[in-house]
Amino acid sequence: MTEYRFYELTKLGHIFGSAAIAECSDDNEAIEHARLLLDKRAIEIWQGARKVSSIAPARRVAWSPVQWSVVGIMNRKRAAENAETP
Numbered sequence: 001m002t003e004y005r006f007y008e009l010t011k012l013g014h015i016f017g018s019a020a021i022a023e024c025s026d027d028n029e030a031i032e033h034a035r036l037l038l039d040k041r042a043i044e045i046w047q048g049a050r051k052v053s054s055i056a057p058a059r060r061v062a063w064s065p066v067q068w069s070v071v072g073i074m075n076r077k078r079a080a081e082n083a084e085t086p
Contacts, residue, residue: 004030004052008041016041027052 005019020037024030027045031053034043038057045052 001025002047004033005046006030006034006037007044007046008037009044009054010041013042015044019046031055 001023002025003021004024005021007019008016010016022030022033024033027047030045030047034045034053034055037043038055040057042054042056044054
């Protein structure tokens with residue numbers, strides 16, 4: 001197992017806070033571990049002095065409660081229509 005360091009990055013690409021450290025068997029496992037750490041900031045993965053990778057979170061759009069209720073109404077309407085169709 002090798003020690004990897006995971007750094008959160010600001011929008012400008014600067015390190016934010018201190019590194020999270022984890023033991024991983026290889027680069028692929030370290031990248032998968034970094035995906036678990038993703039929140040709102042990009043993460044750089046380092047193994048010693050070698051930069052392994054950078055990953056960024058997927059852009060998410062938060063829906064309002066009204067949008068969720070409209071989706072619920074539409075789903076119930078479709079379910080009722082499908083129940084009526086033989």
